[in-house]
Amino acid sequence: MSEIYYTLLFLYKGNKRVRPVYPEYAEDYVFFSKDPFIGDRKKAQESLAKLKSYPEIARQLKDMPEYMRTGFYRSKVRLAHELANLTNRNVVTETGSNLEHNPNSIISLIAEFGEDLDKESRLRLVSPYLFMAKYYDSEGNVVTDNVSDIHRWLAEHPGGRLEVITNSVLTSDNFFAQSIIDMELGPRLLLSAELKKAWLSGLQSGEMEQTLTNSDEWKKQINNPQIFIYQTGKLDAQLLGHGNAHYGKLHAKFIVDGNGGFVGTSNFDYRSRLFNNEMGVFYENRKVGAILDSFFESLKATSYRWGTPEWLQMRKEVMQVRGLKGWSTRNQRVIYKFMRATGLDWLI
Incomplete structure (x- = not known):
């Protein structure tokens, strides 16, 4: 059961960081459209850009540097x-x-x-x-x-x-x-x-x-x-x-x-x-x-x-x-x- 659980968790495509097949040749693969994940990466980038464009999200991101400097306790x-x-x-x-x-x-x-x-x-x-x-x-x-x-x-x-x-x-x-x-x-x-x-x-x-x-x-x-x-x-x-x-x-x-x-x-x-x-x-x-x-x-x-x-x-x-x-x-x-x-x- 544990093996099945982690197989589903880590090997399911949607749960992985989408990378080119050969990172060192990423530009060549993109140019020749041989990267099998180029469509997924493009879709993810478009979704992220849309998310960041929402006014409330944009405000939160703008305030993030200050947020990360406050409210912490030395422990x-x-x-x-x-x-x-x-x-x-x-x-x-x-x-x-x-x-x-x-x-x-x-x-x-x-x-x-x-x-x-x-x-x-x-x-x-x-x-x-x-x-x-x-x-x-x-x-x-x-x-x-x-x-x-x-x-x-x-x-x-x-x-x-x-x-x-x-x-x-x-x-x-x-x-x-x-x-x-x-x-x-x-x-x-x-x-x-x-x-x-x-x-x-x-x-x-x-x-x-x-x-x-x-x-x-x-x-x-x-x-x-x-x-x-x-x-x-x-x-x-x-x-x-x-x-x-x-x-x-x-x-x-x-x-x-x-x-x-x-x-x-x-x-x-x-x-x-x-x-x-x-x-x-x-x-x-x-x-x-x-x-x-x-x-x-x-x-x-x-x-x-x-x-x-x-x-x-x-x-x-x-x-x-x-x-x-x-x-x-x-x-x-x-x-x-x-x-x-x-x-x-x-x-x-």
């Missing part, structure tokens, strides 16, 4: 990446040894980052497709469980908090990934085994069963004082017919904790961790952290907390929407269980 940074994924083998059963070959791995450095947090840290994470990884060795034994790691860290740091913002069924453009978030991420982080089983049992017997979601135990567990999971979108969305609000899909990916954090391309799902060649930077700068904190607060203001009555009502109304969004929300449990049974959750 201590470290480049991180998952380029080793390009040659990884046995990426699921040998995650530990694979990561050892890449000291700049995003996932490895996040683990180090977490260990260095203060006891009163408020770790804030934004990702559109966040999963909590659980890896097994070739014999089926659990070798990594992010949920257990988080619970252990929070138990050791009673003043610490984990706050997450991710997509909801209203804003997500990937109902496969969203089913994992709602049927696994939330339940694994917040619910006991008994409540998780009840939540996953079925739409009518689980989510729509008010004896479950109105119970004191449900309310206690979803209001965990150390774990906060927010999902973007609210009931005043135009799509639901109650207001004029437009909630676009969440695409930002960053981590912030006061003085430091991470900004990059990784969604922290399985594909980002194991297959994609993601990149980003870890930083140390309190001013940058304050800016990302403000972004986090603005996103939180347009979100509901997982499991709350408002969140459940939003899901219920999305189920009434026609088309794929309504169907996929109604069938989240079926979709999730199918992916778990077939292993497709590793590739979503």
Whole structure:
């Protein structure tokens, strides 16, 4: 799957920089019209010229030199990446040894980052497709469980908090990934085994069963004082017919904790961790952290907390929407269980 993914990504003509067949003889090829890409290059140049002619684009380009000189903060940074994924083998059963070959791995450095947090840290994470990884060795034994790691860290740091913002069924453009978030991420982080089983049992017997979601135990567990999971979108969305609000899909990916954090391309799902060649930077700068904190607060203001009555009502109304969004929300449990049974959750 990884080979197919990168073949499509890099070998598809539209994704390549269009060059003459023999650059050193480019002028000769153009003159004799033997360059197979001359038409593509000419079309691209015409499109670029047209784009630059638009007044707003022209104004932005004129202001670009000044823009590139302002708004920057001198920070201590470290480049991180998952380029080793390009040659990884046995990426699921040998995650530990694979990561050892890449000291700049995003996932490895996040683990180090977490260990260095203060006891009163408020770790804030934004990702559109966040999963909590659980890896097994070739014999089926659990070798990594992010949920257990988080619970252990929070138990050791009673003043610490984990706050997450991710997509909801209203804003997500990937109902496969969203089913994992709602049927696994939330339940694994917040619910006991008994409540998780009840939540996953079925739409009518689980989510729509008010004896479950109105119970004191449900309310206690979803209001965990150390774990906060927010999902973007609210009931005043135009799509639901109650207001004029437009909630676009969440695409930002960053981590912030006061003085430091991470900004990059990784969604922290399985594909980002194991297959994609993601990149980003870890930083140390309190001013940058304050800016990302403000972004986090603005996103939180347009979100509901997982499991709350408002969140459940939003899901219920999305189920009434026609088309794929309504169907996929109604069938989240079926979709999730199918992916778990077939292993497709590793590739979503």
